[in-house]
Amino acid sequence: MLRRARTRSFALATLTILAAGSAQAQALKPKLPAAAPATVPDPAFEAMRTAFEALPEAERKAIQDALVWGGDYNSVVTGGFGRRTFEALNAFRARAGAQGGVLGPAMRAALLAAGETARKAARFTVKPDPASGVVMGVPEGLLTRRSALPGGTRWQSADGRVTLESRSFPQGETDLDALFERATAPLNDRKVTYKLKRPDFVVVTAETGTGRSYVRYASGAEGIRGFALGYDRALAAQVDRLVIAIANSFVPFPGAAPAAEAPRVEAKADAPKESATKGMPKPPAPAARPPATQAAMAAAPGPMAPAGTGLVVAAGRVLTASAVVETCPGLRIGGGTGRVLKSDPARGLALVEAAGLPAPAVPGVRANPLASEENLVVVAAGAEGIAVAPGSGSGAGGVFAPLQPGAAGAPILDRTGGLAGLVARFPSAPRLIAGVMPPTSFALVPGGTVAAFLGENGIMAAPPAALRDGTLGTVAGVVGKAVVAVTCGR
Structure with missing residues (x-):
């Protein structure tokens, strides 16, 4: 499923920025003891892995999503288990005083409830944006002001300190190279903290003395679509996790023809930065596969859930x-x-x-x-x-x-x-x-x-x-x- 794999690969690469490539990710990561050397089995890690992988994929993903909302997990939600999931679960366990085994029903219920509470508090709503054509989540509790843009929509907080924009460009109006150069061009007060360019997507994050920004574009048969998020550095503790949630929910072309699944990379989404981003596979040519989200499933053919x-x-x-x-x-x-x-x-x-x-x-x-x-x-x-x-x-x-x-x-x-x-x-x-x-x-x-x-x-x-x-x-x-x-x- 090319679009799902591309979306996951895209999210994987971009979320690695937050997970390992910037100071804001370091602030999000729980302060836990260093992991044991790879050559020495870690009984606690293996016990948690066994318990986690015994769960259905849907529940594994829901757990990771809840960890995102709790600020403990800063990677792409795939359902795969790795060091970040292990550390995030331990961080939640320590903070919440969870009982009931390594990953027992009581701990899972408490974790999911906490994640849903945080999600509801943000009024995070995943839905199509007709102006740009993308599907993505918007924290409507924070971004209460909405206005139209050419080819997109702007959401802002009441005080103007957080701005999210969806963007789209029809085929031929611009290209990824031009957008990438614009986002990475030297400016006196801007420092690019991460940049990634692939044939079908680009990601750039930057910082100024008072703010942070995150820009992401993807190209497809319908042109180029993406989003940009800018926010006050003082709000990082609140907004950093929203960046991850938005990126996990983002589907640039939900109505496009289904595509073949690229070689799977989600097992590395929880791995260290180097193994997660280097040598990401280039997606193969399109073939029939379902889209990545429920909204996309409603808009394109593919294996649908039975009645x-x-x-x-x-x-x-x-x-x-x-x-x-x-x-x-x-x-x-x-x-x-x-x-x-x-x-x-x-x-x-x-x-x-x-x-x-x-x-x-x-x-x-x-x-x-x-x-x-x-x-x-x-x-x-x-x-x-x-x-x-x-x-x-x-x-x-x-x-x-x-x-x-x-x-x-x-x-x-x-x-x-x-x-x-x-x-x-x-x-x-x-x-x-x-x-x-x-x-x-x-x-x-x-x-x-x-x-x-x-x-x-x-x-x-x-x-x-x-x-x-x-x-x-x-x-x-x-x-x-x-x-x-x-x-x-x-």
């Missing part, structure tokens, strides 16, 4: 949430047409006929309600295939998990393999962080209701068979190939 998830409960019979079939004309399941046999909106369930699907080993249904904080596993269909997400029972009788579009109707299992219910619905307009849905509380259809509905339709649910090994993979294996994507035909 929902189904669970094959008998030969040719699929159980899903009624919310899925209510808004999905032309149901398709497993490449074939689906026909609604029964929909019960009052209970939130629907049974769909899908010819050709073999009878699965239906998991036993759990009748007793979930306990708050009980460990759960959700198996859902997504844009990239079946996804397994850890979750927990919420106080409102739902499930708290990092689910993504397409999760409505997904089976929820307890750690013994019992079917505890189905995800009742997914928000029609989810609020995304760094392009993904953070862990959120979702309503569920309880297992007892599922068993009753199946019985009324001639499908008998078996009692749950207790598992001894309650790992994510083992529990997800209970439903195996019985989880299918429900899509909408035209």
Whole structure:
């Protein structure tokens, strides 16, 4: 996915400025003991890595995004683990006095809550800017004044000490070379602190006696698009993290044709400056791949999230949430047409006929309600295939998990393999962080209701068979190939 890889590579290179190339990044980095030499295993680092990498990608990204908002993480959000993520997690842990293991549920919940609180306080909103055509986040709580520019938009703080501008130039009006030269031209009061020029993007940061600036442009078939941010040096503690958040959210060409994925560099996003920026791969020629953000997904073709998830409960019979079939004309399941046999909106369930699907080993249904904080596993269909997400029972009788579009109707299992219910619905307009849905509380259809509905339709649910090994993979294996994507035909 060229645009996603280019955007990530672009963000990686530019955020390295803040992470290692300037004094402001040093101010953001937590003051922790030096890492052990590379040749000496660090047990604490490896324990944190193991716990972090066991989480779904969506939750890993949400954690890194929350660390950005807490001021502990100053790199691109990729879901990859490295020294910066390790130090940031330890900084948050020390400051918050987090309990519950290396990266336990309590610590993750506290971290995500803190990040969301900071994000809401800034009123950080990621959305398209019609004037320039870009998609990016704007801290509307700080930048309260908005005005139009030729080919862009200007946002400013009430006191004028922070200014963010989106910019665009049609094909042929200028080029990256000219913009780069203008941004790096010698001025008496300006010192360029970092500059990077690639065939398809440029980044320049600079400082004056009283201010800092960050300029970024990307070129594409539609011309050149970018943004510039300038702010008072005295506001660095507040604005530095916003620079990172804006850069992580920035998509210059959300409506462009999808492109092939460049060699992945996000594993190095957490690495030292030298390995992160030197020898970045040049993107290959375009081919079909999805865009980088939810807004872009809505504007361009590519693998989209299904309408929902189904669970094959008998030969040719699929159980899903009624919310899925209510808004999905032309149901398709497993490449074939689906026909609604029964929909019960009052209970939130629907049974769909899908010819050709073999009878699965239906998991036993759990009748007793979930306990708050009980460990759960959700198996859902997504844009990239079946996804397994850890979750927990919420106080409102739902499930708290990092689910993504397409999760409505997904089976929820307890750690013994019992079917505890189905995800009742997914928000029609989810609020995304760094392009993904953070862990959120979702309503569920309880297992007892599922068993009753199946019985009324001639499908008998078996009692749950207790598992001894309650790992994510083992529990997800209970439903195996019985989880299918429900899509909408035209």
